[in-house]
Amino acid sequence: MAGKKDNQQLTFQYTELAIYGVLFLALVAAVFVLNINLSDESRRDSEQIFCATKQQEYWGRAYRSLLKTQTTLAEYELIMGDSTQLELAEQKRAIIDSSFHLYRRSIEVFDGTVKALDKGGKITLEGVEYKIDAVQDERARKYIMDIAGRWYPRADSLIGIAHQYEGTRKLNPDMLLAAIDFAVxxxxxxxxxxxxxxxxxxxxxxERQNRLQTIQVIALVASIVVFALMAVRLTISLRRQAKVIQESQSQLVQSEKMASLGQMVAGLAHEMNTPLGFVRNNVEIIRENEKEMQAAFHSANTVLKDLVEGKYSEVEKAIPEAIKKLDELEKIGIVEENKMMIESALQGIDRIQELIVNLKNFSRLDQSMMQMADVNECLDSTLVIANHILKRHVTVHKEYAQLPKILCAPAQLNQVFLNLITNAAHAIEKKGQGNLWIKTYMSTKAAEIVVQVSDDGTGIPKEIINKIFDPFFTTKPVGQGTGMGLSISKKIIEEGHKGRIEVKSVVGKGTDFFIYLPMKTEVKEEKVFESVPAIN
Structure with missing residues (x-):
């Protein structure tokens, strides 16, 4: 009965956690959906404002061209019968032709913008085609309808006069006068x-953006609350289970604790830091995506602010860039990518939380400080940790030079060394037996310390050697590696220590890794890759 009751309680706890998880993911999804809507509506508003700005511009062009035509026509009629002013008359006629040509182009574009804002459709401006959605909000639409109400009844005659002139080079005085009266x-x-x-x-x-942002804040706060509740419930559940196990097997755990310490330390890099690796990678991707989204929103807001302040010349310059940024967000699917990254990161966090509970009584390796350290000692400590994977089939050869201490993050260098040594052990294991050479020496070309890790294992094929530092690239079977080891090693060396890492390999003969560390001796209180993911 007790066992059945425990199972029921366990099922209830898992169900509760599943509900919290679904709620959290639903809230996160809601935030992303709102972001998509905000992006679409911002793009639509920017296009409509751009269209309205062009409408104003081309109406002004048409109006000025019409007045210029009237003035020039009057001058032309005064001199057209004078044989002594034939050249001047031809000049006036050319001006009338040019003005009426500009009028026709401008009035047709104006007509297109009115129809696009009223009914939606495509317009071509300066050789570029734009798709404009019809204005739906009645509070803004009434202004478009006022313009349309004045324009539609006279559109055919005002456009027709331009086509009539270009076909015959004759003007109907009544139609010209009616067009000018309408324009004035x-x-x-x-x-x-x-x-x-x-x-x-x-x-x-x-107003719409403020409303959506308020909803986003509410959804985010709610998701944080749900996540916190889920974390609390999970922690309570794990602690209860740990207590039951401790009560029934406390003696066994205590007796095996020291015996399994070496295995735990070795597995810490694989089991805990591996999920930290892709969590960090995902967060960095989300952060970069967020910068692009913020840049797009900032461009749109700048356009709107300039419009409200009447800075129309600035608006015309900024609108194409704002539209381009918003279209790029939609095209590359940043919102969906962020959603996938968060879901993947949540899986990694769940794995980390489980490991922390089981390893809470052992040392933490997720923080490192810059300090003066001996690289040779780091290598020796790493070899001790890696001994359980080396001792059966690998003969280790150490060739250390006398090196000065340098400013570095020892724990992070240990992770890099452990990764390279582990990879070498696996490559040697495929051949059965082999050798591992670890050398340190001073570079002859620069003030650098060189760490060389070489093996006579299977080697790396040429077609993949340029990919080994790529995130998530691995040749190991599914479930035995995430492909983050060398990628993170490269980050630790190049970004954390301003050094570099190189590789040479010959298939069937072995592989050589070279790590170059600058000779820094100035002690600074700084962290390097806080919570750096483990090497795979």
């Missing part, structure tokens, strides 16, 4: 509606 009477009204529309759209976009 409606110029200020159209421009005012256009300005009011841009301002209103900016206000609506800001």
């Amino acid at each position: 009477q409606n110029d200020e009204l159209i421009l005012a509606d256009n300005r009011d529309f841009i301002v209103k759209l900016g206000e609506l976009a800001t």
Whole structure:
């Protein structure tokens, strides 16, 4: 009965944790969905504002061209009968042709922008095609409808006069006068509606963004609360289980604790730091993606701010870049990538939490400080830890030079050394028996210490040697490695110690790794790769 009750309690606890996990993932997913919506709506608003700005610009061009045509036509009619001014008359005629050509192009673009904002569609501006969504919000749409209400009844005649002239080079005085009357009477009204529309759209976009951001904050806070509850419940559950095990097997655990210490230390790099590796990698990817998202949102907000302040020339320069950034976010799928990275990181955190509970009584290796240390001593301590994988089939040869102490992070260097030694042991194991050479010496070309780790194992094929430092690249079977070992080693050496790592290999003969560490002797209180993932 007791066993059945324990099983029921365990099932209930797991169910509760599963519910918390689903809620947490749902809230995180909701935040990403909101980000997608915000990105889409920001893109749409930017395109509509861009279209409205162009509408204002091309209406002004058409209006000015029409007035210039009227003035030049009057001058032309005064001199057209004078044979002494034929050259001047031809000049005036050329000006009329140019003005009416510009008028036709401008009025057609203006007509396209009105239709695009009213009904949606594609417009071509300066050789570039844009797809514009129809304005849906009634508070902004009323301004577009005011412009459309004035324009649609006269659109055919105002466009038609341009086509008629280009076909015949003759102007209907009544049609020209009617077009000018319409332009004069409606110029200020159209421009005012256009300005009011841009301002209103900016206000609506800001209002919508503030509302979505509020919802995001609420969802994030809720997800944090759910995650905290889940962590508390998981911790309580694990502690209860640990207590039961401790009560029933305390003597066995105590007797085996020291015997398994060596194995635990060796496994710490694989079992604990490996998930830390891809958690850190995922977080870095998310951070870089977030910078791109913030840059896009900043560009959009800058456009809206300039529009509200009436800086239309700045708007025209900034809008294409803002649209480009928003389209790039949508094209490369940053939001979905972040979602995948978080889900993967959560799996790694779950693995780490389980390991921490089981290894809580042993030393932590997830922090390192820069200090003066002897590289030879680091190598010796690493060989002690790795002895259980070397002693059966590997003969170790050490050739250490007398080296000064250097400024480094010993624990992190140990991780690099352990990774290289472990990889060498595995390569030798495939051949049965072999040798491992570990050498240290001073570089003859620069103020550097060189650590050489060589083996006579199977070697690395040429087609993959350039990939071995790539994250997640591994030749090991599924479940035996994540492919982060050499990638993280490279980061520790190059980014943490400003050194470099190189490799040479011949298939069937062996592999040589060279680590170059600069001779730093200035002691600084700084951390190197805090919580660096373990070497695989």
